[in-house]
Amino acid sequence: MAKQNELIVPLLPLRGLLVYPTMVLHLDVGRERSVQALEKAMVDDHLIFLTTQKDVSIDEPAEEDLYKLGTLTKVKQMLKLPNGTIRVLVEGLNRAEVVSFYDEEDYYSVSIVTYEDPDTKDVEDQALMRTMLDYFEQYIKLSKKVSAETYATVAxxxxxxxxxxxxxSHLPIKLKEKQEILELVDIKQRVNRVIDTIHNEKEVLNLEKKIGQRVKRSMERTQKEYYLREQMKAIQKELGDKEGKTGEIADLKKKIEEAGMPEHVKNAATRELDRYEKVPASSAESAVIRNYIDWLISLPWSKKTEDDIDILRAEKILNEEHFGLEKVKERVLEYLAVQKLTNSIKGPILCLAGPPGVGKTSLARSIATSLNRNFVRVSLGGVRDESEIRGHRRTYVGAxxxxxxxxxxxAGTINPVFLLDEIDKMSSDFRGDPSSAMLEVLDPEQNHNFSDHYIEETYDLSKVMFIATANNLSTVPGPLLDRMEIxxxxxxxxxxKVHICRDHLLPRQIKENGLSKGVLQIRDEAILKVIRYYTREAGVRSLERQMATICxxxxxxxxxxxxxxxxxxxxNVEEFLGKPRFHYGMAEAEDQVGVATGLAYTTVGGDTLQIEVSLSPGKGKLVLTGKLGDVMKESAQAAFSYIRSKANELGIDENFHEKYDIHIHVPEGAVPKDGPSAGITMATALVSALTGKPIRREVGMTGEITLRGRVLPIGGLKEKSLSAHRAGLKTVIIPKDNVKDIDDIPESVRNDLEFVPVAHVDEVLKRALLEGEVR
Incomplete structure (x- = not known):
């Protein structure tokens, strides 16, 4: 660009505005100095220098507040407006740069040099012009803010x-960018810069267009949904349909608010409700979501019953509903006492173990009544699938x-008494091990965050009092057993049984069969006969069935x-129940050689066991009959070995095993028998048979024997003592280590029996054998 001579002209600062050469523009001038500069220009040659302020907020700009490069313009017209401002029409002539700055009191003047664009243009200039014009045309099509006439003028x-x-001048770019283009004196640089700027503006416009189309589509869809919903509301209102989905959503929202859920569960329920609202009612997913929301609402999250902790009242309830079971009642009362003192305790996990029909389930219900808690029972018998405990994931059909x-x-509350019935009947297969899933349920350290696959959100089970029942603890896995109090x-x-029948079973059956107390009366000795000869069980289910038959x-x-x-x-019991179905062991009528009375413990209670020994000429062969188990056979071998080692001291021929075959028989061969507690009974019967000394008929015995003749403790002493009392025995020989168990035996039985604690077989023989001739 060609540089011209210096000129001194008035200065007019512009705010938020810029004038390019060749532009014709109207300006409104109001500042005093600017007005004086205009008047000076009109007096002289109508020339004035326009430059832009760097900061539009400054009213009285100084030299450093103005750009050095501006435009030399010619004032074409000036008009004073009624409000005191001057409207002026200016035409841009050339680019100009400030050389010196002068303060003339009323206005500013500057010494400037001007620049003119050369007239010549080469091929590159023509190519650049075409590109710039083409870009400008594309920009106009996208922008629609620049008229076609403007394009024709530019072309x-x-x-x-x-x-x-x-x-x-027509591009919507920042003032600073326009100033940068104005300061480009070189034409090629200026044209390239304008091309880049147009290109950038085109990209922005394309992006705006895409965003606009996307927003429009979204708005159209939203408006359509809104319109359809409003239509649906109107239709439902006209039809009087208050059970439509809109009313249903409002009802579910209210229920979620009232359910007392933890915050994370409430958020999940609200999320699912939003999904349910958007999913069409005909969709299969709609039913799945609705079912899930219903479960979240119906679960107790915070509702609980207040424990009515009254020890005396609880004890009264337990005693009224259950006869016996002192240990269990004592444990429940201990729990209540601790809870009353601490006011916060993790629910214990009790496991009631015992044979069928002893009242495990009804006892759990009584515990709930004594605690004033809700009761719920879940049967685990036959459960083989882990998802039976943890639930199915919602992705499965019918989850x-x-x-x-x-x-x-x-249960409806977070602190019920929860009965896990028949926990020993769970099994496992390819679908998982449910007992492993139960570990989390029954662990007080984990069950406050129990996770169900269907619910997904954690659930607090720590306030639940779990009670499990089992018939056989040997089938319960060790880790699960470890978490329960047995x-x-x-x-x-x-x-x-007589008390239970008289006070509970009989009144219930009389009522169920439409009778009254005055119509039917059963005496205690009749009940006892039914128990002995028509039932054989540890519990009372068969007894209740017999009472039902009589009724x-x-x-x-x-x-x-x-x-x-x-x-x-x-x-007259036989007239109603027929001939007796069972019999029980009775004491022998007279003292006999080789016949000892043992005491046995079975799953249905205690019983007496007659053990017979006979000798026959032979070579010491030992024969065992009566369907004996391996342990009982080993006890017989131990007794036989002990007698051989002590034959001389016992007054037995040391070579008896070379002269006799010995046959040990336990009657009722169809009934399986096993256990070590018949050891001293078989030893006594063997010594009696080999010495010819009779055994006292009123003596019963139980205890395990060792090869050295020691007597080891046994289990089930209470039941064995009862069977001895029932059979008419007077003396019971027991291991010395079982003396502590005598307290568990009812007082009426203890008073009628003499208990003889022994530590060695010699003591047994002294009490059991009568003096007689040795063979």
Whole structure:
């Protein structure tokens, strides 16, 4: 660009505005110094220098507040407006640069040098002009803010520098960028800069267009949904349909708010409700989501019953509903006492272990009543699938929560008494091990964050009092057993069964069969006969069935008009129940050689066991019969070996094993028998047979024997003592280590029996054998 001579002209600062050469522009001037500068220009040659302020907020700019490069313009017209400002029409002439700055009191003047674009243009200039014009055309099509006439005007320009200035003036770019284009004196640089700027603006416009289209589509969809919903509301309102999805959503929101959920569960429920609202009702997913929300709402998250901790009342309830079971009742009362003192305790996990029919389930229900808690029972018998405990994931068809969560829903509170019935009947297969899933449920350190696959959100089980029941603890895995407090219920004694039948079973059956107390009366000796000869069990289920039979037959007699009142005695029991089905061991009528009375413990209680020994000529062969188990056979071998080693001291021929074959038989060969507690009984019977000394008929015995003759402790002393008492025995020989168990035996039985603690077989023989001739 050609440089011209210096000029001194007035200065007019511009705010937020820039004038390019060749531009014609109207300006409103109001500042005093600017007005004076205009008047000076009009007096002289109408020339004035326009430059832009760097900061538009400054009212009185100084030299450093103005750009050095601006535009030399010519004032075409000036008009004073009524408000005091001056409207002026200016035409840009050339680019100009400030050389010196002068303060003339009323206005500023500057010494400037001007620059003119050369007239010549080469091929590159023409190519650049074409590119710039083409870009500008594309920009106009996208922008639609620049008229087609503007494009026609620009297209007619032949000078590249002038074209760049005109195009730059129409671009919506920042003032600073326009100033940078103005300061480009070199034409090629200026044109390239304008091309880049147009290109950038095109990209921005394309992006704006895409965003606009996307927003428009989204708005259209949202508006459509809103319109359809409003239509649906209107239709439902006209039809009076208040059960539509809108009302349903509002109802579910209210239930979620009232459910007392933890915050994370509430957030999950709200999320699912939003999904449910958007999913069409005809969709299969809609039913799945609704079912899930219903489960979250119906579960107890914070609702609980207040424990009514009254030890005396609880003890009264337990005693009224259950006879015996002192250890279990004592443990429950201990729990209540601790909870009353601490006011916060993790729910204990009790396991009631014992044979069927002893009242494990009904006891758990009584515990709930004494605690004033809700009761829920879940049967685990036959459960083989882990998902039965933890639930199925919602991705499966027909998914449901596990039995634990289902039980909590049924309970309705977070602190029920939860009965896990038949925990020993769980098994495992390819679908997983449910007992492993139960570990989390029954671990007080983990169950406050129990995770069900269906619910997904953690659930607090720490306030639940779990009670498990089992018939056989040997089938319960060790880790699961370790988490429970085992309370063994061995079974009921005959005395306890009589009380239970008289106070509980019989009144219930009389009521269920439509009778009254005055119509049917069963005496205690009749109940005892039913227990002994018509049932064989540790519990009382068979006994209740027999009572039901008597009640039905009584009802028939009453309805037929044969009698108005029926009394059942020991003599007429057979008329109602038929011939006795069972018998029990009784003491021998006289003292016998080789016949000893042992005491046995079975799953249905205690019983007496007659052990017979016979000798026959032979070579010491030992024969064992009576369907004996391996342990019992080993006890017989141990007794035989001990007698051989002590034959001389016992007054037995040392070579007896070379002269006799010995046969040991335990009657009732169809009934399996096993256990080590018949050891001293077999030893006594063997010594009696080999010495010819009779055994006292009123003596019963139990204890394990060693090869050295020591007597080891046994289990089930209470049941064995009851069977001895029932059989009419007077003396019971027991291991010395079992003396501590005598306290568990009912007082009435203890008073009728003499207990002889022994530590060695020699002591047994002294009490059991009578003096007689040695063979």
């Amino acid at each position: 007619d320009i032949e000078e590249p520098g002038r074209m760049a200035d005109i195009i730059a 449901m929560p596990g039995r634990i969560i289902q039980g909590m829903k049924k 309370i063994t219920i061995e079974g009921y004694t005959e005395i306890e 039905r037959k009584t009802a028939k007699i009453i309805v037929a008009g044969e009698k108005k009142r029926v009394i059942i005695t020991e003599k």
